[in-house]
Amino acid sequence: MPSAPRTLLEKIWDGHLVRAETPETPAVLYVDLHLVHEVTSPQAFSLLRERGLPVRRLDRTLATMDHSTPTLPRGADGRWPFIDAQAEAQVAQLSRNAAEFGMELHGLGTEAQGVIHVFGPEMGATQPGMTVVCGDSHTATHGAFGALAFGIGTSEVGHVLATQCLLQRRPRTLAVRVEGRLPAGVGAKDLILAIIARLGVGGGTGHVIEYLGEAVRALSMEARMTLCNMSIEAGARAGMVAPDQTTFAWLEGREKAPTGKAWDQAVARWRALPSDPGARYDRELTIDGASLAPMITFGTNPGHAIAISARVPDPAGEADAAVRSSLQGALAYMGLRPGQPILGQPVDVVFVGSCTNGRLEDLREAAAVLRGRKVKTRTLIVPGSQRVKKAAEAEGLDAVFRAAGAEWREPGCSMCIAMNGDELRPGQYAVSTSNRNFEGRQGKGGRTFLASPLTAAASAVTGMITDVRGLL
């Protein structure tokens, strides 16, 4: 009997069941790749020590450092300029833990170190059909390769270190179809902000999103990573894009990718992963990609996004009292008036970087706008990894940024999460290519407008929120 048509998620799920779920117990789901960073792992290593457990599969575990790390180079004394002793101790703890347990660690100052969700794919470690987890909600990024990738808590980091498995219930599926082609000046960041605005920040809860349609197929791997990265901002633990030639071309030759005959066999397996014709999703949403404009957030969650030419919504127009009150709170925090245009809003800082938009293509976009121009705001350009940094420098992008008056930093999460000292001062406004505009996310009292690298660069040049389409 031919099996029922299955979605990409179902195929990966079924292929990783050590034990299927029952009403009494969740599934025991096998994990192919576990990525580890310094912030969410120390207590998990402590758990292993307390119970006298080794790491079950060191060959499926990779670590780097990104959140608490400085983005300024070592000082003349050879020391890293950590924000404080606690950050330094946390980073040192990961070095000690990796050494003690024998884990492959790409630490500070090494050639491949970077933001974990830039680093993993860059190594070729993230591959189609895999299950990928990390103690970090933006693990959704890796779904761009047609993997099932999601963030976990530190207890679960311990579970995976000890058993290479997780207890999980199968999530529901949500198909987001993006028809048509994205217009010039509109990219994956604008697309995902538009999707989150449609779904709402909780709208994807309990679901895994599969992105489909012509506009998604046309995206590069890096753009697909941007798209999947922010699935969690709609509440979906994972987002995925079925693998295709774009995926295979990007992966081939990377150090952790298969080679020779194993590569051919892998590609043959990967070609069977896309959802079968007739496969059913629990929910579906269709977006007209061709009608999208550059997007920007105005409020304090990523669902508070509007087209850049639109006006800030008026809470008075909201029928639901809870939504109205949250919108009022957001505008009060942001210091914005109902109905004001978002274009022209003055900006103090521009941040280009993060696991959302810290890859080479993102830096090229920012450079295309900044080339031959000067910034009017403090502008931080933070490459996603040492390899992104090196590749950008080989193309002369660093020279473009410096000539424009921007700061060219060392890789890390930096001002996306503001743990390392790269932060806004209270009241400052930033246009940021990162993923969260929560209150205080980029520094206590700081106010964030999320946007694409193009919009961020355009706003740096004018010192106010600017439609990049006038500068291209």
Add this chain to the structure above:
Amino acid sequence: MNPIRVIESRTVVLPRENIDTDQIIPARFLKVTDKAGLGKSAFADWRYGPDGAPLPDFVLNRPEAQGCAVLVAGENFGCGSSREHAPWALHDYGFRAVLSTRIADIFKSNALKNGLLPIVVDAASHAALVAAPGATVRIDLEAQTVTIPGGAAVPFAIDGFSRYCLLNGVDELGFLLGQAEAIAVFEGAR
């Protein structure tokens, strides 16, 4: 972990929607390498002024909020980051349950592993809870009910396995370690 059967407590109400984990515990407090003592940093940016003094208007700082173990929050509580520091902080503060109309997936999963019950109730029950801050609620994990102001015992859903772990004070790792043979068979078959 201590077994949980019944939680009876007055409520603290934070009706805001979409309270993200950056509000529950701001990122600057994540530089720790253990989990103890995070309660003092729970909701730090809402709770303390620039000088570090408690802000008297914030609900957790009011005298009547002291000793409350049940937090009633607006829709989509715990969205954002996967930081388990969020339930660690709430539990260390003294909360044993969070009630909302929607709770984010990763937060919910983390809370269940730390003796913090994430309970989703219907909109009407939630409205009754929001309207009566400080009301005493009784959560019966075995019966899967929460008694709301007015006396109704409202049923709530919880994964059966998580419920078993909470009722018996055991953790998931023990179960997973018990799967070692099946895991080895799975690995061998690939």
